[in-house]
Amino acid sequence: MDPTSSNRNPTETTVATFLDERDIIIGEGPLTRDEAIHRLVTRLASVHLLPGAGEMEQAIFAREARGDTVIAEGVALPHARLANLQRPYVAILTSREGIAFAPGKGPVKLIILLFTPLSQPAIHLQILKAIATALRNPKSVSVLASHNSPHDILRFFAGSQQTVSGHLEAADIMYDEVLETLNESDSLEKAIDRLTELKVNILPVVDRYGTMVGVVTINALLRICIPQYLLWMHDLSPMVNFEPFVDMLRNERNSSIADVINKDFAHVQTTDPAISVAAEFVRRNAFTCYVLDGTRLAGVIKLPYFLNKIFRE
Amino acid sequence: MVTSSASPSLFSRLLKPVLLGAATLLVAWLAAIGGLAPTRASAIAVGAFIFVVGTILVASEYRIPAAFGALAVLVATRSMSLVDVLGHTQLDIIFFLCGMMVIVGVLKDLGFMSWIIQSIISRKNMTGVSFTIILCLLSALLASILDEVSSIVVILALVFQVCDTLKIRPTPFVLIGVLCTNIGSPTTMLGNPVGIFIGTKAGFTFTQFLHGASPITVVSILATIGVLLLWFRQDIRLMTERMEEHRREHKGLGPLVKIPYKTGLFILVATVTTIAFHHQIEALLGLVGTPGNHNAFLIVTPLVAAGILMAWRPHRAGHYVREDVEWETLLFFMLLFAISGSLEVTGVTDNMALKLRTLTTRGLSTHMLSALVVGISSIGSAFVDNMTFVAAFSPVIKEMVSFDTTYNTLWWALLFGACYGGNITVIGSTANIVALGLLERHSHLRISFLEWFKVGLAVGVVTCVIGWAAICIEPPPHPAVPQTPAPAAEVPDAAESAVVSVAP
Numbered sequence: 001m002d003p004t005s006s007n008r009n010p011t012e013t014t015v016a017t018f019l020d021e022r023d024i025i026i027g028e029g030p031l032t033r034d035e036a037i038h039r040l041v042t043r044l045a046s047v048h049l050l051p052g053a054g055e056m057e058q059a060i061f062a063r064e065a066r067g068d069t070v071i072a073e074g075v076a077l078p079h080a081r082l083a084n085l086q087r088p089y090v091a092i093l094t095s096r097e098g099i100a101f102a103p104g105k106g107p108v109k110l111i112i113l114l115f116t117p118l119s120q121p122a123i124h125l126q127i128l129k130a131i132a133t134a135l136r137n138p139k140s141v142s143v144l145a146s147h148n149s150p151h152d153i154l155r156f157f158a159g160s161q162q163t164v165s166g167h168l169e170a171a172d173i174m175y176d177e178v179l180e181t182l183n184e185s186d187s188l189e190k191a192i193d194r195l196t197e198l199k200v201n202i203l204p205v206v207d208r209y210g211t212m213v214g215v216v217t218i219n220a221l222l223r224i225c226i227p228q229y230l231l232w233m234h235d236l237s238p239m240v241n242f243e244p245f246v247d248m249l250r251n252e253r254n255s256s257i258a259d260v261i262n263k264d265f266a267h268v269q270t271t272d273p274a275i276s277v278a279a280e281f282v283r284r285n286a287f288t289c290y291v292l293d294g295t296r297l298a299g300v301i302k303l304p305y306f307l308n309k310i311f312r313e
Numbered sequence: 314m315v316t317s318s319a320s321p322s323l324f325s326r327l328l329k330p331v332l333l334g335a336a337t338l339l340v341a342w343l344a345a346i347g348g349l350a351p352t353r354a355s356a357i358a359v360g361a362f363i364f365v366v367g368t369i370l371v372a373s374e375y376r377i378p379a380a381f382g383a384l385a386v387l388v389a390t391r392s393m394s395l396v397d398v399l400g401h402t403q404l405d406i407i408f409f410l411c412g413m414m415v416i417v418g419v420l421k422d423l424g425f426m427s428w429i430i431q432s433i434i435s436r437k438n439m440t441g442v443s444f445t446i447i448l449c450l451l452s453a454l455l456a457s458i459l460d461e462v463s464s465i466v467v468i469l470a471l472v473f474q475v476c477d478t479l480k481i482r483p484t485p486f487v488l489i490g491v492l493c494t495n496i497g498s499p500t501t502m503l504g505n506p507v508g509i510f511i512g513t514k515a516g517f518t519f520t521q522f523l524h525g526a527s528p529i530t531v532v533s534i535l536a537t538i539g540v541l542l543l544w545f546r547q548d549i550r551l552m553t554e555r556m557e558e559h560r561r562e563h564k565g566l567g568p569l570v571k572i573p574y575k576t577g578l579f580i581l582v583a584t585v586t587t588i589a590f591h592h593q594i595e596a597l598l599g600l601v602g603t604p605g606n607h608n609a610f611l612i613v614t615p616l617v618a619a620g621i622l623m624a625w626r627p628h629r630a631g632h633y634v635r636e637d638v639e640w641e642t643l644l645f646f647m648l649l650f651a652i653s654g655s656l657e658v659t660g661v662t663d664n665m666a667l668k669l670r671t672l673t674t675r676g677l678s679t680h681m682l683s684a685l686v687v688g689i690s691s692i693g694s695a696f697v698d699n700m701t702f703v704a705a706f707s708p709v710i711k712e713m714v715s716f717d718t719t720y721n722t723l724w725w726a727l728l729f730g731a732c733y734g735g736n737i738t739v740i741g742s743t744a745n746i747v748a749l750g751l752l753e754r755h756s757h758l759r760i761s762f763l764e765w766f767k768v769g770l771a772v773g774v775v776t777c778v779i780g781w782a783a784i785c786i787e788p789p790p791h792p793a794v795p796q797t798p799a800p801a802a803e804v805p806d807a808a809e810s811a812v813v814s815v816a817p
Contacts, residue, residue, distance in 0.1 A: 225568055229431075229470040233424040233572070234629060251564055258480070264757065 013165070015090060015130050016158035022047045023091040024150035033101050037061070037078060040091045040113040048089060056082065056115060066312070068102030071132050074141040076101045079114035079313075081124055088116040088127055092153060094145045109145035110135075121310050122168035122274070128313070129172050130162035168274035173309045174291040174299030181206045181297065184213050188255040191216050202288050204297055205261050211295040214261035215288075221260055265290060270298050274310075277301055329371050337364045348664065354392035355659035361387050361652055362705060369697050373740075377641070380648035393655045401654025402647040405612045406509055410460075410646075411638055412615025413503060416584055417463040418637025419622045422629060425577025426463075429455075430471045434566035441552030442542065444475065445489060449538045452490045453497025453530065458585055461498040461505055461744040462639070465491060469751045474567050479555035483756055485548040488765065489541050491748045492736050492772050496537055498744070499732040500530040502611070503588065506646065507703045507731050513608055514707045515714075515724040516792035518592040525725060525789030532783065533733070533776040540775055544768050584618045642743070646700060653704035662705075666712035679719055680785045686710075686726035687781045691734025691773060695741045699731040721791045722784050729780030737773040739765040 023044060031039070037060050045053035059080035063069070069077045076099075091113040098107025112131055116124040134157065135141055147153050180198055182191055182205045194203055201218045230236070266286035268276050270293045280289045281303055289306075291299040341360035344350035350359045361383035368379035387393040420426060433447060448468065455464035468490040476483035498505035502512040502522050512522050542549065559566070587594070591610040595601050600609050623630035656662050673682060686706070693702040706727055713720040735742030739749060739762055752758050783789075 227470075227474055227567060229427045229467075229474065230568070230570070232421040233427055234422045235424075251562075254562060255564070259478075 012163045014158065014160055014163055015127055015134070016154060016160070017164070018088045018127070019090045019092070019154055019157055020047065021150040021154055023089070024153050025091070025093040026148060026150060026153075027094055027096055029095075030097050031095065031099050033064075033099060034061075036093055036095070036099050036111050037113065040093050040111065044089050044091045044113070044115070050085075050089070052084065056080070059115075060113070064102075068105065070102050070105045070108060072135055072141065073106060073138055074098070074109045074145065075135050076108045076111045077114065077128065077131060078111065079116070079124070079128065081116050081118045081121070081313075083118040085115055085117040088114065088120075088123060090114050090127070094147065094153070096145065110141050121313070122172075123164060125168055125172055125309055125313060126164045130160065130164055133162045134160040169270065170268045170272045170274055170277050170291045170301070171270035171298065173274055173277070173306065174270070174301050175305065176291075176299035179204070179297060179300060182216055182257060183208070184256075184258065184261065186257050187253055188221075188257055188260065189252040191257045191260070192221065192252060195221075204265075204290055204300070205257065206297055210297070212267075212290060212292060212297040214263040215265040215290075216257050216260050217262060220262050224260060267292055269293070277306060278310075281306070333364065333367045333371060336367055344661070349668070350659070350661050350664070352659065354390070355656075355661045355664075357387065357390050357392040358652075358655035358659040358661055361392075362656055365649065365652055366697050366701055369701065377645055377648065380645060380652060383652050384648060387652070387655050393651075393658050397654060397658050398651045401651045401657070403510070403650040404647075406506070406513060406650075407643050407647055409509055409612045409615055410506060410643060412617075412619040413460055414463075414638045415619035415633045416580065416615060416622065417459050418633040419619075419626070419629075420459075420577045420581060421463075421637075422626075422633075423574075423577040423580070424572045425574050425581065426467045426470075428572040428574035428577070429467060430474065431567070431569060431572060433471055434474060435569050438560075439556060439566075441549035441556065444552060444556075445486070445542060445545070445549050446538055448472070448486060448489055449493040449534060449541065452493035453500070453534045456494040456497035456744075457500035457504045457530070458581065460503065461494050461742065462747050464494050464497070464504075465744045465748050466751070468494060469748060469755075473755050475552075478564075478566050479552060479559060481551055481555055482548070482758070483752065484758055484760055484764075485545040486552075487748055487752050488760065488768060489545065491745055492541065492769065493534060493537060494744050495732055495736045495742050496533050496772075496776055497530060499728050500526050503585070505699075505732055507699050507728065510700065510703055511707065511724055511728050513611070514711060515721070516607060517724075517790075518608070519589050519611055520592065521790045521792065523589070526728065528787075529725075529729065529780055529783045529789075533779050536775050536779055537772050540772055541768075544771065580618070580622065584614065587614045587618070649701060649704055653701075653708070656705060657708040662708035663712050665709045666716075669709065670713060670716060679722060682720075683722055683726040683784050684781050686723050687730035687777050690727050690730030691737065691777050694731045694734035695737035695769075695773070699735045699742055703727060703731050718791060722788050724792075725784050725789050726781065729784075730777060733773055733776040733780060736776070737766065737769045738762065739769075741769070 025039060025043060038057060041053050041057045041060065044050060045056065050056070059082060060078045063080050064078060069079065071077045093111045093113075095107075095109050095111075098109050099111065101108045101111070114124075114127055114131075116127065135144075140156075144153055144156060147156075180194065180200075180203060182194060182203050184205050184207050186205075191203065195201070195216070195218055203216050204212055205214050205216055207213050264284075266280040266284045266289040268280055268289060268291055270291055277289050277291075280286060287303050289301045289303075290297060291301060337360045340363040341350065341356045344359040345356045350356040365376065365380050365383050369376050384398060388395055388398060429451070433444075433451070436443075436447075439447075448471070451471075452464060452468050455467060459467075469487060472483050472486040472490055476486060499508050500523065502509045502517075502519055508522070508526075511517075512519075517525070556566075588611060591608065591614060592601070594610045595608075598610070619633075623633060669682065669685075672685075673679065677685075690699075690702050690706060693699075710720065710723045710727060713723060732742075735745065739745055739760060745765075749760060752760065
């Protein structure tokens with residue numbers, strides 16, 4: 001793909017901006033994971049005269065120890081954030097034979113190594129997302145792994161539509177795979193079933209047009225059973241047999257979740273800066289923040305996931 | 314999602330304090346040239362009082378700092394001595410309120426309040442009309458035996474439970490509950506800080522107060538129920554429909570559990586009964602007639618009861634004192650009483666009493682004077698905390714009663730004007746403000762000034778007229794210990810504009 005053929009402004013930053021042909025290692029023979037990472041780190045350090053290759057390698061292994069970075073079939077994306085870097089660095093290694101990268105996962109033919117400055121989580125996450133999006137099509141991986149020229153690989157990334165702006169949006173860090181939702185016409189029984197099956201404490205509720213109308217939480221269910229005026233009592237021991245729950249247990253099938261929908265939930269728009277996600281977590285003392293595209297549910301960000309993205313990813 | 318809030322300009326930040334300062338100086342100057350505050354000390358006292366009232370009006374969150382500042386000015390300018398400040402903080406009333414707040418905390422803790430709510434929601438075949446009537450009567454009853462703030466917390470919990478279950482807008486029923494709470498609060502000395510203040514200042518016993526106030530409250534509440542049923546007829550009809558739908562689906566209005574209420578009920582009945590017989594107990598103990606012990610057991614009973622309850626539940630004693638006593642309110646009351654006391658100390662209230670008395674010599678009957686007091690105190694209480702007006706007005710009435718005991722009816726005019734006037738606006742009473750806060754926190758709803766004012770004015774006018782008419786038709790009882798009439802003081806001639814002045 002010729003970069004000039006895309007509609008993208010050629011001055012915009014992409015993954016290719018941080019990639020040099022000299023950082024691409026083609027068709028290496030049989031290698032272990034550690035050998036492959038060592039070669040990539042050594043190449044980056046020698047081409048760009050980066051000090052501390054050993055520390056760079058250790059940072060990658062430490063990240064792998066927290067969880068492997070195989071992002072799709074045949075692709076691994078080992079990455080780390082380092083305090084002494086001034087800009088991001090990307091290196092690529094292809095292997096026709098495939099490399100056993102993580103236990104229980106198939107061999108990878110494409111390893112993309114990424115280092116970014118510690119103080120720039122936004123650019124780190126955007127490059128990760130840009131690479132993941134560019135390789136979403138499984139055929140792309142096979143095509144890239146079969147290239148014989150670093151130039152061809154560089155052209156592939158230069159032609160990608162995924163830009164790296166430097167400021168992180170909510171959409172960049174949301175989880176948008178299969179989203180479990182409830183419908184506003186569902187019964188209380190179904191809501192309780194789903195909450196217990198999925199072992200979650202909150203579920204989004206959408207209407208028949210896909211508009212998000214609120215959330216159902218375990219807390220809201222409990223509040224129906226134990227309203228505020230019962231909590232005034234310091235000693236609840238007279239209710240030894242869960243008497244407050246009797247009404248709900250009796251009526252859960254013919255009660256609508258409309259009774260427990262909370263319309264005041266943590267949410268941001270896809271284009272809102274990621275910092276507004278943090279603000280929603282703090283402001284609402286929430287654990288889950290929903291990402292909306294207009295009024296439609298686009299994704300979800302859970303607090304531990306958010307913290308991992310910002311501080312550890 | 315991220316919103317930016319523009320900080321107010323220097324002009325808008327300075328506007329309120331400058332206007333407040335100007336109003337303070339203007340009123341103090343008018344009081345001085347009008348003869349109410351002819352001395353420097355009395356003019357400063359008027360200014361200090363107006364400053365606090367103005368702060369409540371424009372920035373009530375600064376009311377305590379404003380009161381601290383006003384007291385400092387009074388002491389620094391030698392308008393009032395420190396001994397006078399401390400002497401006018403009305404610690405008897407503060408102790409009484411403190412004791413009652415602890416008792417209410419214990420009642421909540423023991424489940425008595427929860428039991429009241431559940432007793433209502435467990436009723437069969439309720440309709441919107443019957444719920445509204447129960448809500449009105451319960452609001453008035455609770456306000457009369459507890460206090461208006463505790464009452465409104467219980468009432469709103471009931472309203473939210475029913476309205477949330479039926480999926481209807483709670484605002485009309487919140488309004489109904491608050492309006493009736495304010496009407497029920499002057500029934501006894503327990504219901505409203507204004508009641509205990511007037512009761513102790515005038516020298517009423519508990520039973521005298523009850524005997525005088527309860528018939529008027531009953532008529533007022535019945536009239537109010539009529540007004541409210543008419544005013545909110547559409548919301549009440551909707552509630553009836555939703556209740557019927559709910560019944561068809563065999564659903565209740567909330568969880569029903571067995572709540573042990575008897576201990577709480579016993580405590581409440583025992584406390585109220587002891588308070589009701591305080592005069593007889595004082596007689597038994599030989600306290601009646603001894604100086605400084607008037608109504609002593611009225612004040613002491615809640616403290617004794619609170620002490621016994623805290624000793625009975627030592628693990629919760631700290632909680633009751635920290636969480637159930639509204640220290641901020643009590644502190645403000647003490648400061649307010651002291652500042653109002655400066656009007657008395659500097660002779661301003663004497664001058665006001667003299668002016669009012671002069672009006673009667675010009676042909677204004679006691680009935681018309683009562684109407685004037687009801688009108689002034691109700692309008693005043695509509696915009697400023699009713700205790701502020703009562704604290705300032707009480708010395709005036711006390712002074713007038715010392716001239717002629719027939720002016721005792723003015724105590725009742727002040728009581729009903731202050732309590733019923735509190736219904737007129739959203740800021741008219743503490744119960745209103747507490748209710749607004751609870752509604753916003755629970756349902757994210759606000760009641761606009763106009764929405765409140767329309768129904769509040771209707772109820773306020775009807776009940777104030779009833780209160781005034783009742784006072785005129787059947788004058789309520791006079792205090793147990795009548796004030797000694799002043800030695801045959803000459804009522805100033807209309808032509809004379811002599812004023813009493815007290816040197817600083």
